[in-house]
Amino acid sequence: MTAFKLLKVAFVLLLVGLVSCNSTTDVQQQPRTVSRDGKAYLVQDSVLITTRDGAKVSAIIVRSKAETKPQPAILFHTIYTRTEDINRAYEAADKGYVGVVSYTRGKHLSPSEIRPYVHEGQDVYDVIDWIAKQAWSNAEVGMYGGSYAGFVQWASMKEAVHPALKTIVPSVAAAPGIAEPMENGVYFNFHYPWWHYVTNNKTLDTVSYYNGKRWNDLYFNWYKDGVAYKRLDSLDVEPNPGFNKTLEHPTFDSYWKSMTLYNQADFSKIDIPILSTTGYYDGGQFGTMHYLKSHYQYNPNAEHYLLIGPYSHFGAQELPEKHILGYDIDSVAQIDIKNLIFEWFDYIFKDAQKPTLLQDKINYQVMGANTWKHVASLDKLATDSLQVYFSNQRSGVAFKSTYDTGNLGVNEHFSLAKSADATNYIEQTIDMSDRSQFSWNLSGDRSIVSETLTVGQGFSFATEPFDDDVEITGAIRGVLNVAINKKDFDCNVLLYEQTADGKFFSLTLPFTTRASMSQDKEHRNLLTPNEKTAIPISNFRMTSKKLKKGSRIVVVINGIKHPFSQINYGTGKAVSDETIQDAGKPLKIKWYTDSFLTIPINRY
Structure with missing residues (x-):
């Protein structure tokens, strides 16, 4: 440890000694008056809260000096320590609350060790408990924040829901062990x-x-x-x-279960109102939907609302981008999510009207239709469905394709058929030892709208063009029936609209899975080489878009071998242990033509 760090730790410890009377209930730094924009605030920016195990959590508290009665507190707890975080506390104070920002233990002024995820459940519970005991608190707390700050809200309820916690607003919430750092294994x-x-x-x-x-x-x-x-x-x-530690737990085991909500015991006790926000282009949608579905499953009467639209990971937290990856979102989707969050807090704490956009439990924006729709549950999103099967017959529809080399070419889709053929298949070969190319599906510029489609080494399949406008809303489901010559492989599935003029519109982020963990995230079940196996598609990301007459739905499938995620060589050993020496013979995948997708649609 450097001399500077030693001095800083010494200062923090001295500060703790000066402001603390005992190890469990701290007498904190005295507030100072700060004038800002013509308003007076009481600010404490060097607070240290003692947790049940003696660790210190650093916090910032801002109150309006004009307010003399106890108030509800709005808590934002995060691992992302930034100098501008105090503005969140000022904002809450301006809206009639006590603003509190707290940090993961070890961050900001905390002398503790930084250990992401591990202590957040107990620490945030203890912060809420501390807030509820302060003279300026009316013992009511609400929380908000996105990504990691979304995860900690759920984690705070792992053991119990603190009586003072009246609501949470988790946006794009992380779900360690389920949605990161892995996805379906x-x-x-x-x-x-x-x-x-x-x-x-x-x-x-x-x-x-x-x-x-x-x-x-x-x-x-x-x-x-x-x-x-x-x-x-x-x-x-x-x-x-830290990253290496996560590799020691490739399945959803006790390490992840200790920090993540996942079962009936975790969710059935949660009876506070919740508002979740996410986006069709948000990697965190995977985590958000895990919490939402589990909460509904284990507490059918849950007052849990969802707001979802054409938003990215960052846009779904506070202020959506008007232009996302080349797509200009509809005008009605251009909302101020941060403002809506505080409208929600006013609804909970001040008997205000519920935000007008939240007309039912599930509130979603239909891309291309410039409208919001509202339904009571996820199973009400679509009134119809289209079941299609992967065919080994060419569709006759040519399209511009982009290859790994960046060169343009012309390719032809296979058909998405209306009936199954259990005997035929399309075979894909991937040489895991050949590093001159890789199987990568996404377009090079990551645009939502593109003139070309990147298939990589995989295959694309297309429906017949729609005779009328149709709306795809919800998450596709299905089964990939495959046989491989190894014990395991990783694959992905991508979903597009191909418009009548040949352009491709990416409808949501890819579905990625490890074959051996596709049916059980807690255990790895290796495949029997050359034996037909079913890989379920059960947690595809939700989307909603109006497809115009003449459009097709296009699906791309591919085995995974590229520099941006693990490479599964298929030996059956721990994937993190495998090297290029384990490549062996090229991977051969038989994609059987009784593989199918169920696409949720609404007809106009």
Whole structure:
């Protein structure tokens, strides 16, 4: 530890001694008066709250000096320590609440060790408990925040719902062990730099995190060299023990269960009103829908609302982008989510009207129709469905395709048929030892709207054009029937609209799964080589769009071999242990033509 860090820790410990009378109930830093924009506030920006196990959580409290009665508190708890965080507390104070920002233990002024995820459940519960005991508190607390700050709201209720916690508004909520750092068993590389970002110092290591060249070089060097995934940091400039720790738990085991809500005991007790927000282009939708579906499943009377639209991970938290990845979102989708969140708080704490946009439990924006719709439950989203099967017959529909090399070419879809054929298949071969190319489906510029489709080494399938306008709303389901010559593989499925003029509109983010974990996230069940196996598609991301007459639905399937996630060599060993030496014979995938998708639709 450097001399500077020692001095800083010494100062924090001295501060704790000065402001604390005992180990469990702190007498905190005295508030100071701050004038801002003609208003007077009482500010405490160096508070340390003692948790039940003696750790210290750093917090900021802002109150309106004009307010003398106890008030509800709005809590924002995060691992992302930024100097502008105090503005959130000021904002809450301006809206008639006590604003509280607290940080993951070890962050800001906390002298504790930084351990993402692990202590958040108990720590946030303890912060709520501390707030409820303050003279300025009326013992009512609401929480909001996105991504990691969405996860901590759910985590705070792992043991029990604190009596003072009256509502949460988790946006794009993370769900460790379920939605990150893996998805259906497959680890994604973009989680790797995150650990440095949040643990390298008391604030955020922006220097390393925004060094795109460092991470891009790392991923491509790993891909080229073929070293084990658990040795990814051996190719980097510093070790990454936090990320490596997650690799020790590739299934949803007790490590993840200790921090994540997942079963009846966790959800049945949650009876406070909840508003969740997410987007069709939000990686965090996976986590948000896990919490929402589980809450409904284990507490059928849950007062849990969902707001979802054509939003990204960041746009779904506070202010959506008007232009997202080349797509201009409909005008009615251009809402101020942050303002709606405080309208929700007024509804809960001040007997105000519920936000007008929340007309039912599920509130979604139909892209291309410039309208919002509202239904009572997820199973009411669609009134009809279209079941289609993967055919080995060409559709006769040519399209422009982009190859791994960046070159343009012309390709032809296979058909999505109305009937199944259990005997035929399309065979795909992927040489895991060949690093001259990789199977990558997404368009190079990550645009939602594109003139071309990137199929990689996979296959695309298309429906017949629709005779009338039709709305696709909900999450597709289905089964991939496959046989492979190895014990495991990873794959993805992508969903597009192909318009009458040949353009491609990406309807949501890809579905990714590990075959051996597609039916059970707690246990890995290896495939029997060359035996037909069913891979369910059960948690595809939701979307909603009006498809115009003449459009087709296009589906792309592919095995995974690229620099941006784990490479599953199919030996049956722990995937993080496998190296290019385990590649062996090329992977052969038989995609059987009785594989099917059920597409939820509403007809006009």
